[in-house]
Amino acid sequence: MFFDLVRPGKGNQPGSAMRSLNRLFLTSALAVSAGANAGWQDPLETPAMASDSIHQSLLLDVTDKGSSLVSVGAHGHVILSDDNGYTWTQGSVPVTTTLTAVDFADEKRGWVVGHDGVILHSADGGLSWTKQFDGFKANEAMLTSARANLINAEERAQAVAESESDLEIDQAMTALENAQFAFQDAEYDLETGSTKPFLDVYFWSADEGIAVGAYGMAFQTSDGGQEWYEISSRLPNPNRLHLNAVTRVGDSSLAIIGEMGLMLRSDDMGQTWTAQAAPYDGSLFGLLDEGDTQILFALRGHTYRSDDDGITWTTLDTGSEQTLLGGFSSDRGAMLVGNGGAIVLLNRQLNEPESKTVRGRKASAAVVRSDAGHYVIAGDAGIQLVSREGELLQRQAEMTGEKGDE
Numbered sequence: 001m002f003f004d005l006v007r008p009g010k011g012n013q014p015g016s017a018m019r020s021l022n023r024l025f026l027t028s029a030l031a032v033s034a035g036a037n038a039g040w041q042d043p044l045e046t047p048a049m050a051s052d053s054i055h056q057s058l059l060l061d062v063t064d065k066g067s068s069l070v071s072v073g074a075h076g077h078v079i080l081s082d083d084n085g086y087t088w089t090q091g092s093v094p095v096t097t098t099l100t101a102v103d104f105a106d107e108k109r110g111w112v113v114g115h116d117g118v119i120l121h122s123a124d125g126g127l128s129w130t131k132q133f134d135g136f137k138a139n140e141a142m143l144t145s146a147r148a149n150l151i152n153a154e155e156r157a158q159a160v161a162e163s164e165s166d167l168e169i170d171q172a173m174t175a176l177e178n179a180q181f182a183f184q185d186a187e188y189d190l191e192t193g194s195t196k197p198f199l200d201v202y203f204w205s206a207d208e209g210i211a212v213g214a215y216g217m218a219f220q221t222s223d224g225g226q227e228w229y230e231i232s233s234r235l236p237n238p239n240r241l242h243l244n245a246v247t248r249v250g251d252s253s254l255a256i257i258g259e260m261g262l263m264l265r266s267d268d269m270g271q272t273w274t275a276q277a278a279p280y281d282g283s284l285f286g287l288l289d290e291g292d293t294q295i296l297f298a299l300r301g302h303t304y305r306s307d308d309d310g311i312t313w314t315t316l317d318t319g320s321e322q323t324l325l326g327g328f329s330s331d332r333g334a335m336l337v338g339n340g341g342a343i344v345l346l347n348r349q350l351n352e353p354e355s356k357t358v359r360g361r362k363a364s365a366a367v368v369r370s371d372a373g374h375y376v377i378a379g380d381a382g383i384q385l386v387s388r389e390g391e392l393l394q395r396q397a398e399m400t401g402e403k404g405d406e
Helices: 019-036 134-158 167-192
Strands: 061-065 069-073 077-082 101-103 110-114 117-122 130-133 198-205 208-215 218-223 243-249 255-257 263-266 286-289 293-299 302-304 315-316 324-330 333-338 342-346 354-357 364-369 377-380 381-388 392-395
Touching: 069 101, 069 167, 069 324, 134 167, 134 255, 134 364, 208 243, 218 392, 243 392, 286 324, 293 324, 293 333, 324 342, 324 354, 324 377, 333 377, 364 392
Parallel strands: 061 101, 061 364, 061 377, 101 198, 198 243, 243 286, 324 364
Antiparallel strands: 061 069, 069 077, 101 110, 110 117, 117 130, 198 208, 208 218, 243 255, 255 263, 286 293, 293 302, 302 315, 324 333, 333 342, 342 354, 364 377, 377 381, 381 392
């Protein structure tokens, strides 16, 4: 089902956190509304329909899994390409909910996350998928965790009630208040159903991975997804801000970024987390890690570079105010993509940004570099192929398998 990410209700003030994504989700929202009169079907129990034109529909992520590409998007769509994005085939998916992110541990084993708290797994390179997890299980796990945290907070508050330290009492009362709000939210979520979406997933081995999403939702697995356990309570995110992306930084660290400048880091692969100072207090959408350099991109074109593992940041002037939502980097440079067809090209040193606009000005959500050297973009126009110089190779409506000029 469509999920409005502009924070409705639940005691939070509406913010600009995810407004830039609304345009990308608009297509799926209209489709859901149009189909409502024909009779509602549970998207978690309805297999995705076969179509020859998925590569021209809303797609929200694309990844390289070795010798081929995989892209995911609205209506449970998963498509695969073995020829650098020129032609695509459809995978078999058991749900029709919007899918937001995809990641593969190797060429065969992959995971997809999306709306309704869904997590799918493939063991055959993306040709077929099974459901491992959904929002109902997520809500139950988060309520159990919130209840335990509330009990601990109450016990802690009672223990320090007679303390002579005002600071200690204030800290305990703040923790208790946060725990009470978290428990109330968890009860509300359980009553309303599987409404919260996952927004990103990352696996650093065939067994270990993390999925993150709206309202601070975070789950981890150590057995390839047979069991997903809640880790939201480990994160220093008391306001339950949206978690937009999770990625690896360095050899043994993870980073989560989100709304309102939220940056979290784990140096033990997800066991413990600390908050980091961000160079921008708006919504952060992507973090690229390439050697000693990190690139952070965000709302309204804000882009930053760090050469000391995220301790300090310098501003990269992209020349554009379009929100950047996706990016890909390698030793040959980087490309960032976003709203209004915005593209930002970075050189081999991940510097000297050059801003361009893809013909058609469609919003883009993700990008990956193909083995042939061009970039494959997923977004509101479906799949678009773009040269290393940022020029569209062929229009989305011409994606018939005929190769354009390199």
